[in-house]
Amino acid sequence: MARINSAAQLEKVRKDIVLKKDPNKPCIAICGGIGCLGGREDLIRAFEKEIKKQKLEGKVDVRVTGCHGFCAQGPNIVIYPEEICYTKVKPEDAQQIISETVVGKTIVDRLVYIDPNTGEKAVHQSEIPFYKKQVRNILGMNPKIDPKSIDDYLAIGGYSSLAKALLEMKPQEVLEEVKKANLRGRGGGGFPAGLKWETARNAPAELKYVICNGHEGEPGAYMDRAIFQGNPHLIIEGLIIGGYAIGAKQGFIYTRHDMPRLRENIDIALEAAREHGFIGNDILGSGFDFDIEVHLDVGIFVSGEASALMRSIEGKAPEPRPKYTRTAVKGIWERPSNLNNVETWANVPQIIGKGADWYLGIGSEGSKGTKMISLSGNIVNSGVVEVPFGTSLKEIVYDIGGGIPNGKKLKAIHFGAAMGGSLPAELIDTPLDFDVMSKLGAAIGAGGLFVMDEDTSMVEMNRFFLEFLADESCGKCVPCREGIRQMLRILTRMSMGKGKEGDIEALEELCEVGSLASLCALGKTTSSPIYSSLRYFRNEYEASIEDKGCTV
Amino acid sequence: MSDILLTIDGKEVRAKEGMTVLNAAQSSGIFIPTLCHHEKLEPYGGCRICTVEVESRGRTNYVASCLYPVEKNLVVRTRSEKIDKIRKVLIELLLAHAPDSPQLLEMAKEYGAKSVRFGKEPSFCVLCGLCVRYCAEVKKKNAIAFVDQGPKREINFIPEIASKECWNCKECFPLCPTSYLQAAYVLTQGLVGFKNS
Numbered sequence: 001m002a003r004i005n006s007a008a009q010l011e012k013v014r015k016d017i018v019l020k021k022d023p024n025k026p027c028i029a030i031c032g033g034i035g036c037l038g039g040r041e042d043l044i045r046a047f048e049k050e051i052k053k054q055k056l057e058g059k060v061d062v063r064v065t066g067c068h069g070f071c072a073q074g075p076n077i078v079i080y081p082e083e084i085c086y087t088k089v090k091p092e093d094a095q096q097i098i099s100e101t102v103v104g105k106t107i108v109d110r111l112v113y114i115d116p117n118t119g120e121k122a123v124h125q126s127e128i129p130f131y132k133k134q135v136r137n138i139l140g141m142n143p144k145i146d147p148k149s150i151d152d153y154l155a156i157g158g159y160s161s162l163a164k165a166l167l168e169m170k171p172q173e174v175l176e177e178v179k180k181a182n183l184r185g186r187g188g189g190g191f192p193a194g195l196k197w198e199t200a201r202n203a204p205a206e207l208k209y210v211i212c213n214g215h216e217g218e219p220g221a222y223m224d225r226a227i228f229q230g231n232p233h234l235i236i237e238g239l240i241i242g243g244y245a246i247g248a249k250q251g252f253i254y255t256r257h258d259m260p261r262l263r264e265n266i267d268i269a270l271e272a273a274r275e276h277g278f279i280g281n282d283i284l285g286s287g288f289d290f291d292i293e294v295h296l297d298v299g300i301f302v303s304g305e306a307s308a309l310m311r312s313i314e315g316k317a318p319e320p321r322p323k324y325t326r327t328a329v330k331g332i333w334e335r336p337s338n339l340n341n342v343e344t345w346a347n348v349p350q351i352i353g354k355g356a357d358w359y360l361g362i363g364s365e366g367s368k369g370t371k372m373i374s375l376s377g378n379i380v381n382s383g384v385v386e387v388p389f390g391t392s393l394k395e396i397v398y399d400i401g402g403g404i405p406n407g408k409k410l411k412a413i414h415f416g417a418a419m420g421g422s423l424p425a426e427l428i429d430t431p432l433d434f435d436v437m438s439k440l441g442a443a444i445g446a447g448g449l450f451v452m453d454e455d456t457s458m459v460e461m462n463r464f465f466l467e468f469l470a471d472e473s474c475g476k477c478v479p480c481r482e483g484i485r486q487m488l489r490i491l492t493r494m495s496m497g498k499g500k501e502g503d504i505e506a507l508e509e510l511c512e513v514g515s516l517a518s519l520c521a522l523g524k525t526t527s528s529p530i531y532s533s534l535r536y537f538r539n540e541y542e543a544s545i546e547d548k549g550c551t552v
Numbered sequence: 553m554s555d556i557l558l559t560i561d562g563k564e565v566r567a568k569e570g571m572t573v574l575n576a577a578q579s580s581g582i583f584i585p586t587l588c589h590h591e592k593l594e595p596y597g598g599c600r601i602c603t604v605e606v607e608s609r610g611r612t613n614y615v616a617s618c619l620y621p622v623e624k625n626l627v628v629r630t631r632s633e634k635i636d637k638i639r640k641v642l643i644e645l646l647l648a649h650a651p652d653s654p655q656l657l658e659m660a661k662e663y664g665a666k667s668v669r670f671g672k673e674p675s676f677c678v679l680c681g682l683c684v685r686y687c688a689e690v691k692k693k694n695a696i697a698f699v700d701q702g703p704k705r706e707i708n709f710i711p712e713i714a715s716k717e718c719w720n721c722k723e724c725f726p727l728c729p730t731s732y733l734q735a736a737y738v739l740t741q742g743l744v745g746f747k748n749s
């Protein structure tokens with residue numbers, strides 16, 4: 001493939017790809033994501049074998065895509081052009097699917113999803129309640145794309161936002177558009193991306209960096225992996241646009257060391273982007289040079305924290321630094337370094353492509369666009385979903401998530417794992433919104449949503465979080481290291497019903513001191529889940545005090 | 553470079569660019585308690601005893617004064633109800649390790665910390681890192697190091713180096729706020745001797 005040197009050439013290449021694709025040619029899209037277990041090799045091979053056996057080679061395509069999100073019902077497949085959707089597909093089903101659906105154009109009833117509430121069959125994704133209430137601006141591309149094929153991405157308009165930014169807009173205008181769209185960081189804090197970009201852009205330095213945080217260390221969170229593995233070019237395109245706006249010529253991707261298939265897709269995508277001239281010198285004939293390097297994370301939670309991550313990219317141990325100087329001013333090798341989360345970068349191409357005004361039409365007052373959420377815990381439809389900000393938690397848990405299994409009652413909804421907080425069932429009408437939820441003590445975090453039914457003990461849950469943090473804290477500073485040690489001790493005896501008079505007060509004091517005096521954000525937020533559960537479930541803590549004679 | 557003017561406890565203080573709030577306070581005779589700070593060593597920020605309240609651009613934050621760089625018009629408070637509470641709890645957490653430490657007991661008196669708030673921890677070490685950092689930064693021997701992370705973090709003499717270097721140096725012993733470091737070393741020696749025999 002020759003490199004592309006102008007917007008006109010890009011458009012021509014895209015048209016050629018689309019023209020070459022016969023829209024009526026059957027294609028079986030298999031989810032090969034990592035939201036669930038991945039490892040779809042058997043299924044893929046079964047379809048390929050069956051195509052050969054039925055002498056359909058070249059007449060039917062098999063496309064291995066990223067995660068479709070409906071992991072509870074996986075493996076999922078979609079058969080084009082009719083977009084027929086089958087769930088829980090096994091290798092033995094390949095023969096029937098090909099002969100009856102692909103060739104015979106009839107439905108295999110037993111593979112069709114049945115809505116457990118209404119008993120109705122749903123043949124297309126749009127009819128399945130799980131998908132119906134979602135707005136899948138980002139995730140919706142996954143079933144359409146083979147992540148290893150840049151052509152698939154180009155066919156749906158990929159890299160046209162990059163062309164627009166580089167060839168029609170000045171860096172300052174790109175920055176203004178992102179600021180206007182009020183894009184907020186999806187990695188945990190909800191910090192306005194435009195402001196961070198501006199700080200890095202205005203920092204006086206020759207060399208600057210943009211970085212994509214793909215560490216995704218929050219337990220139970222799979223959103224970043226779902227998009228990064230399923231649609232790597234989207235993130236790459238966002239990162240290049242960011243580099244242009246900020247004035248950085250070098251980008252870094254910090255990704256997981258334990259997912260070779262994710263790494264493979266990123267590498268293949270970078271290689272293809274380089275061949276096409278989207279990375280390298282004089283990108284699209286604009287005169288802008290930019291390159292991207294991949295770094296693997298260190299398998300500890302704190303390596304996802306900004307300053308630790310930057311040390312890790314420098315090749316040092318990922319020990320956090322106090323953020324008295326912002327990393328956007330002094331980060332990697334003391335140079336301005338703008339770090340954003342995978343999902344944050346994934347939003348950039350659509351903001352530039354469709355404009356800030358379009359983006360502002362989605363979401364709530366202070367939180368714009370969509371948010372990807374990983375559903376897990378006591379919920380029927382675990383998986384990865386995407387909804388506009390402002391969607392109520394009730395819609396997410398019941399309409400999309402299918403409610404609580406085994407006829408149990410909902411007790412609490414927990415966001416942000418060990419650094420987040422829990423809301424009680426009574427607050428189920430709360431909208432998904434950065435500010436509303438953090439006021440209630442349950443910051444969205446990265447977007448892992450853990451549902452708890454009536455049998456869950458909040459004390460035990462928090463003991464579990466502390467156990468996790470004890471392994472992840474670096475141990476450098478007293479409030480975090482000693483605070484975790486003592487809080488874990490207190491919660492361990494409480495969860496056995498052996499709490500002592502004064503334990504709750506001690507927890508409160510340790511939480512307060514930890515949140516004010518810790519060196520890094522890990523220690524500062526360790527207290528959040530305990531704070532929120534003391535706020536809403538204090539009676540459970542009180543009941544764990546031995547002297548009072550009752551236990552949960 | 554021109555001086556930076558800031559306010560500490562209501563007093564106007566002049567400082568140089570690159571100084572920390574602790575440096576600035578000390579140079580104008582204002583006392584801030586510290587534990588892990590040592591003038592010969594790089595700032596560390598581990599004990600957080602030196603936490604102060606700073607007001608800058610309309611926001612109040614709690615920061616470690618031994619790390620926080622001075623800035624123009626910064627307003628610093630070295631004592632307040634919150635700061636005293638932070639120091640009290642930190643001292644109580646450390647006393648669980650070293651209940652006889654003279655330095656901790658003196659601070660405990662000032663901040664009303666109870667020495668028995670939390671049960672006695674098996675390890676005497678408060679992990680201030682003074683010995684580890686002194687050995688690495690000043691002596692450049694690395695005979696003692698941190699191992700493990702989180703609440704499992706501890707210090708360890710590296711027997712191969714320690715058996716050669718430590719007995720003739722011992723410069724880190726008096727730095728230890730718990731005064732138990734020497735005992736730890738003797739114990740290590742004993743164990744090494746035991747293994748060797």
Ligand SMILES: Cc1cc2nc3c(=O)[nH]c(=O)nc-3n(C[C@H](O)[C@H](O)[C@H](O)COP(=O)(O)O)c2cc1C
Nearest residue numbers: 185186187213215216217304305306340341344521
């Ligand atoms: C202990 C800790 C772990 C973190 N882990 C991640 C992570 O895995 N992925 C991520 O994007 N941000 C993580 N963060 C947040 C980052 O420090 C940083 O704020 C974020 O990557 C910025 O991107 P955003 O503004 O686009 O959200 C973590 C923060 C802390 C304190």
Ligand code: SF4
Nearest residue numbers: 475476477480520523
């Ligand atoms: S807050 Fe915890 S993780 Fe962060 S520096 Fe302190 S001990 Fe390490």
Ligand code: FES
Nearest residue numbers: 597599600602618
């Ligand atoms: S003296 Fe500042 S943190 Fe220890």
